[in-house]
Amino acid sequence: xxxxxxxxxxxxxxxxxxxxxxxxxxxxxxxxxxxxxxxxxxxxxxxxxxxxxxxxxxxxxxxxxxxxxxxxxxxxxxxxxxxxxxxxxxxxxxxxxxxxxxxxxxxxxxxxxxxxxxxxxxxxxxxxxxxxxxxxxxxxxxxxxxxxxxxxxxxxxxxxxxxxxxxxxxxxxxxxxxxxxxxxxxxxxxxxxxxxxxxxxxxxxxxxxxxxxxxxxxxxxxxxxxxxxxxxxxxxxxxxxxxxxxxxxxxxxxxxxxxxxxxxxxxxxxxxxxxxxxxxxxxxxxxxxxxxxxxxxxxxxxxxxxxxxxxxxxxxxxxxxxxxxxxxxxxxxxxxxxxxxxxxxxxxxxxxxxxxxxxxxxxxxxxxxxxxxxxx
Ligand SMILES: *Cc1c(COP(=O)(O)O)cnc(C)c1O
Numbered sequence: 001x002x003x004x005x006x007x008x009x010x011x012x013x014x015x016x017x018x019x020x021x022x023x024x025x026x027x028x029x030x031x032x033x034x035x036x037x038x039x040x041x042x043x044x045x046x047x048x049x050x051x052x053x054x055x056x057x058x059x060x061x062x063x064x065x066x067x068x069x070x071x072x073x074x075x076x077x078x079x080x081x082x083x084x085x086x087x088x089x090x091x092x093x094x095x096x097x098x099x100x101x102x103x104x105x106x107x108x109x110x111x112x113x114x115x116x117x118x119x120x121x122x123x124x125x126x127x128x129x130x131x132x133x134x135x136x137x138x139x140x141x142x143x144x145x146x147x148x149x150x151x152x153x154x155x156x157x158x159x160x161x162x163x164x165x166x167x168x169x170x171x172x173x174x175x176x177x178x179x180x181x182x183x184x185x186x187x188x189x190x191x192x193x194x195x196x197x198x199x200x201x202x203x204x205x206x207x208x209x210x211x212x213x214x215x216x217x218x219x220x221x222x223x224x225x226x227x228x229x230x231x232x233x234x235x236x237x238x239x240x241x242x243x244x245x246x247x248x249x250x251x252x253x254x255x256x257x258x259x260x261x262x263x264x265x266x267x268x269x270x271x272x273x274x275x276x277x278x279x280x281x282x283x284x285x286x287x288x289x290x291x292x293x294x295x296x297x298x299x300x301x302x303x304x305x306x307x308x309x310x311x312x313x314x315x316x317x318x319x320x321x322x323x324x325x326x327x328x329x330x331x332x333x334x335x336x337x338x339x340x341x342x343x344x345x346x347x348x349x350x351x352x353x354x355x356x357x358x359x360x361x362x363x364x365x366x367x368x369x370x371x372x373x374x375x376x
Contacts, residue, residue: 001365003353005313006190010357011254015246022242035238041245048248049175051183051203053210056236057217060159060186063200065092066234067155067182068127070212073098077126078333081157082112083322084342085131089157090322090331093129099333101125102323107341108279110134110292110349114142121146124333127153132161132176134292134317135192135258137284140179141168154180159200160289162193163255167283176284177203182213187236187244192258192289193251195240257356258288261363265291265352268367272374274299290317291354300348303373307350310369315351 012019026037038056045054057063068079075097081089083102093100103120106113110133117128128147130138140156147154158177162185165173177183185191187199202217204210212229215222220231236244247254266277276294280286295303300316307314321342322328329335353366 001311001362003312003362003366004355005315005353006355007357008189008194008355011355015250018246019243022246023239026238026242029238032238033235035241037238037242037245038236041236041241041248044245044248045201045203048251049178049203051175051178052205052207053203053213055202055204055210055213055217056241057200057202057234058236059198059234060184060188060191060200061088061092062217062232062234063184063186063202064088064129064155064157065095066213066216066232067184067202068092068096068098069216069232070182070209071127071153071155073126073153076124078122078124079127079129080112080117080120080125081129082131082133082342083339084110084318084345085133085157085322086159086318087322087325088159089129089131090328094328094331098126099124100322100328100331101333102321102328102337102339104339104341105133105345107345109136109281110345111136111138111281114139114146117143117146121150121152122333125150125152127155129155129157130180131157132164134278135161135164135287135289136281137161137164137166137176137179139281139283140166140176141283144179153182156180156183158183159186159188159191161287162191163251164287165285178205181206181209187240192254192287193244193247196243197237197240199236199240199244200234201236254356255285255287257358258354259286261354261358262286262288262291264360264363265367268363268371269293272371272376274374275370288354290351292317292349292351294345294348295350296348298347300350303370304350306373307369312366312369313353316346316349317351319346321346
């Protein structure tokens with residue numbers, strides 16, 4: 001049985017006619033950059049997210065960089081982020097001469113918490129970058145309250161959680177990425193809303209801030225050849241926008257397919273004492289960018305070897321915590337910090353195949369292979 005970590009081919013085949021036609025239309029129009037397809041996708045994303053402004057850009061890493069540039073931080077300013085995340089989150093902070101403050105995460109949700117953020121704030125703190133990891137929201141309402149109290153920016157790294165809903169204390173819900181001052185997302189092909197190449201976007205509910213983000217993404221220009229700020233060149237091209245516009249219509253149904261696969265995994269592993277299935281934060285829906293297990297008793301690497309032998313794809317997100325990465329030792333505000341939860345998770349987690357095309361036969365095959373390792 002041919003099982004893949006992510007199956008983009010079958011997903012494409014189901015929309016092939018519509019996607020092929022949209023791509024050909026862009027090619028025939030010649031409007032490759034900032035064409036009508038980009039504006040259409042932008043408007044549809046704004047409606048889907050309930051965000052005042054969506055600014056498309058070239059990739060998720062650029063989105064984070066543009067957000068930090070718009071915040072107007074100065075070299076040496078501290079930015080709090082979880083050490084249990086993809087490197088891009090820390091990379092842009094360090095590149096701008098800011099000081100990453102690596103923080104620990106909750107052992108169950110894998111996300112940074114308001115308590116951890118509160119403990120990480122110093123007089124030099126200027127921003128927080130919560131990462132909505134693996135498809136689930138951080139507890140953003142109290143994080144926003146802390147930010148307001150201390151005058152800090154909140155820039156959500158929503159690359160893995162597009163479409164997830166966060167519930168506030170008063171019962172209303174909002175899409176992740178629209179709760180912080182700026183949300184950043186990635187359309188990398190394997191992300192929940194994936195392009196056929198690179199892509200990314202920023203979102204905000206503050207129109208003035210949105211104009212600034214748009215300006216920075218476009219060489220800092222207010223009008224053509226008039227540059228008020230130093231910016232970057234970061235664009236989503238029209239072909240990617242046309243593809244994303246089609247896939248956006250299916251995003252909620254894609255999330256449901258992922259949730260169904262997760263429910264199957266949960267049920268299959270419920271009886272395996274050594275496995276902890278992913279915790280659901282009651283304040284967030286989970287869109288399962290990844291389905292990540294924790295393996296007890298130091299057996300993670302042996303389980304991985306077993307799955308490799310059985311031809312079951314799997315990944316370790318993430319094998320090395322960011323505060324232990326060679327490149328970041330010199331850049332961090334807290335180079336000697338110990339983050340026991342993050343450090344333990346890097347040795348315990350394993351992610352199983354998760355995508356929109358997992359059928360019962362594949363799920364049965366995967367879960368049997370996992371359970372056979374535990375003699376279950
Ligand atoms: C994928 C990802 C990014 C970067 O997105 P790119 O489009 O690959 O630049 C940033 N942060 C997180 C958490 C991601 O998963």
